[in-house]
Amino acid sequence: MTVSIKDVARAAGVSPATVSRALGGGPVSAELRGQVEAAVKATGYRPNLSARRLRSRHSQTIGLIVADISNPFFTAVARAVEDAAYTAGLRVILCNTDENPQKEAMYLQLMEEERVTGVIFAPTRASVDKLSRGTYGFPIVLIDRAGRASGQDAVVLDNFAAGGMLVEHLVAQGYRRITGLFGNASTTGIERHDGYVAAMRQAGLVPAAHFIAPSIEAAEAEARQWFAQGTAPEAVIASNGLLLMGVVRAMRAADKRIPQDMAITGFDNESWTELAGPGLTVIEQPVADIGRTAMKLLLERLDAPDAPARKVVLGGRCVVRGSTSRAAPAAN
Amino acid sequence: MTVSIKDVARAAGVSPATVSRALGGGPVSAELRGQVEAAVKATGYRPNLSARRLRSRHSQTIGLIVADISNPFFTAVARAVEDAAYTAGLRVILCNTDENPQKEAMYLQLMEEERVTGVIFAPTRASVDKLSRGTYGFPIVLIDRAGRASGQDAVVLDNFAAGGMLVEHLVAQGYRRITGLFGNASTTGIERHDGYVAAMRQAGLVPAAHFIAPSIEAAEAEARQWFAQGTAPEAVIASNGLLLMGVVRAMRAADKRIPQDMAITGFDNESWTELAGPGLTVIEQPVADIGRTAMKLLLERLDAPDAPARKVVLGGRCVVRGSTSRAAPAAN
DNA sequence: AGCAGTACTGAAATCGTTTTCATACAACCA
DNA sequence: TGGTTGTATGAAAACGATTTCAGTACTGCT
Structure with missing residues (x-):
């Protein structure tokens, strides 16, 4: 059925060991090497990776x-x-x-x-x-x-620094009520949060952070709520691409303008961030x-x-x- | 060093065959099955998938x-x-x-x-x-x-039908000068093109199609050229998400409004298409x-x-x- | 000529499983 | 009772490669 190294060896008139060496770059005379290559072609041999990995004891x-x-x-x-x-x-x-x-x-x-x-x-x-x-x-x-x-x-x-960078940028632009939205599944969320908090304090501002599930839907729901209750901040920082997208969705749904009604920034320079609204300010990793x-x-x-x-x-x-x-x- | 099925067998006081059967759900008495499971736990045994695949002759x-x-x-x-x-x-x-x-x-x-x-x-x-x-x-x-x-x-x-659908939609909206942008690497590009051409003819319009590399950059370059030369159509159909994004980029770069300066539609309902400009009309697969x-x-x-x-x-x-x-x- | 070293080659062992085959024992039936 | 199942088990073969080991043939050197 399937052709093994023995079949190749037989076709080439050599031992299986020689076939193995010829294929693996071992010491084989030019003549036999040629015979082996011809036999490989003739038989359509394909080495069995499972067997190779088993015997050689490394999976590569x-x-x-x-x-x-x-x-x-x-x-x-x-x-x-x-x-x-x-x-x-x-x-x-x-x-x-x-x-x-x-x-x-x-x-x-x-x-x-x-x-x-x-x-x-x-x-x-x-x-x-x-x-x-x-x-x-x-x-x-x-x-x-x-x-x-x-x-x-x-x-x-450097999540801590990056979180701080966004705050400083927003503060420099004159924003003061800045809310952070962080994913609750990864440690990056925590570190970015810590950077955010430190920079807010540094600027004399009071941090307001939410930890939510790292999904578009969770972020959208959160932001929608702000608009519904009239508690939206001046600017929001989203700790990854999914959360960022959720916030943008919520703003469109609530018919809010970026950045006039709320500024928005976050992480991950995905290609769409350039295209949404006036383009999104982001941390590029x-x-x-x-x-x-x-x-x-x-x-x-x-x-x-x-x-x-x-x-x-x-x-x-x-x-x-x-x-x-x-x-x-x-x-x- | 690494623990094999023989080690488990020895620890459980049974043969390797029995261990194999116990793990694979073969016929083994409840008593021995228990001993095997205990031995597996005790030894920290992990089956070697290469060996399993080699012997059983299917890779799953x-x-x-x-x-x-x-x-x-x-x-x-x-x-x-x-x-x-x-x-x-x-x-x-x-x-x-x-x-x-x-x-x-x-x-x-x-x-x-x-x-x-x-x-x-x-x-x-x-x-x-x-x-x-x-x-x-x-x-x-x-x-x-x-x-x-x-x-x-x-x-x-059904690429042919989908290509036609977009044309019909655009025609119904009153667009007549409709250009198509198709990827040149896949057969889908050809089929969507054919559907586009057929529907254009059906509507009594003259098709104008370009086949380009399936990348954001190629599409952007193409569309930029239109604007530079003043040859932009009323509407454009892009045959996949990458081309679509390229066109949107070019419009932003040239400061053109969607759809006033050029209507735009294409394939693949990726989440960003909802967010770009006024939202993009697309074929969802x-x-x-x-x-x-x-x-x-x-x-x-x-x-x-x-x-x-x-x-x-x-x-x-x-x-x-x-x-x-x-x-x-x-x-x- | 004899010896050591080098370069190839093949036979056989080996990797860690599953599967086949043979056996032992119990249960069932006439 | 004795034969026939059927079930659980272990010994050993097998999967298809690589690697070890033991040559063999040559070369170069003294």
Whole structure:
């Protein structure tokens, strides 16, 4: 039925070992190598990766476990990881947890069964602190969310600084009643919140923050409520792309103008943010850098399993657009 | 080092065969089953999937090969496929070809080496016709793009009808100079184009179509040129989400209003289309249905390898928004 | 000529499972 | 009782590759 290395060996008139060596770049005479290549072509041989992985005892595979594959932030990171892995000769298994700790546990177990050489992981808040080095048979590099996570390699945004940056920008524009909307599933929400609070205090303003589910719907519901009750702030900071979109939706639904009725800013420079209303001011994350760096940390960790853990903190860039301008000051 | 089924067997005082049976739900007495479970827990045993797949000769895995993972259409389909696969007890390997035929060939080869049980595939125009049943060791279900593809299972949108729908909608709104922008990498572009042309003729209008690379940048460049040369049409139809975004960008850059300066409509009801300008009129594809149906066709194909090929054509829904309204007719 | 070293090659062991095959024992039936 | 099932179990083969080990043939050197 399916053609194995023995069939190729027979066709080439050599031993299976020689076929294996010829294909794997081992020491084989030019003559036999030619015969093997011809036999491979003639038989249509395809190596069986399961057998190869079993015997050679390395999978040449890493796992990438993200929280939400429909979030452009993660697809962008995934792309960078994929590219870096490819050039390192590794395959990537992409897993999507939907911010669900049970799925996280399931996928981590799957990674063990696949005998992956390492994992890049964006954990939920619930599980980030439970991770400890050596629990799993492979090294883990955290991305996007590291929490306190001592002892784990990680690459994250400087969330505290970024949260502060947005406040400072808004304050510079003259906004004072600034509300924050933060996701309650990840540690990034907390850190961005802390940066927001610190910068508000610094500016002599009183912070007003809400932690909500990280979904468009939750943010939209929250903002709608403000408009319904007339409690909308002058400006809002949304801690990720989904929340940002929810707020914009609510403003359209309530027929409010950006930024005249409420200024709006947040995280993740997704391509649509440029197009919504007057363009949205956002913190742009270095997504490609994050992916590349995570892969780099992982490879270095594989080389030196016992080296101390490293946490790489990357800076965000504030992209200013119309959604936070005060060109035409509202009367308040 | 790593614990194998033999270690579990020893710990449980049974043979490896019994452990295998206990874990796989075979006939094992309640007593031994208990001992095995205890031993598994005690040893921290994790089955080696490579060994399992090698011996059992089925991978319980399917491949999903898409053209662009950053296109929300494909992530949505992927999600549906993933869910359906999960309930069928199958794993999914997700591959991204970037519309590159070489990557397609590479991933198809990889799928052979992984011995997947089947593949769901969105091929580029270049390779769709080269596929023929039986070339690969597994069945393939085409999605989104099927071309003429006789003899292949497929699930696609009724692109011809959808292309016509947009024209009819625009004509009903009073637009007459309607230009089409179509992606040149996929067969969907061609079919949507054909539907566009037919409907234009039907309405007594003369079609004007451009085939361009399926990227935001290409569409933006094209539309910018219109404005620079003063050749912009009254309305434009973009054959996918990327092209649509490119056109919107160009209009913003040229400071044109939607729909007064140019009406705009296209494919894929991505969440941002609701937010851009006055909201964009689009054809919504039944993404979840597409994924589910593809998985269903694949499973049925595995059951009946010799049944005749089936092509499922799903209808699109026209979501009307402000970008095509003539409420305030422009002076032209 | 003899010896050491180098470069290939093939036989056989091995990776960690599942599956086949044989066996033991109990239950059932005539 | 004795034969026939049927069920639970273990020993051993098998899956398809890589890797180890033991040559063999050559080369170069003394």
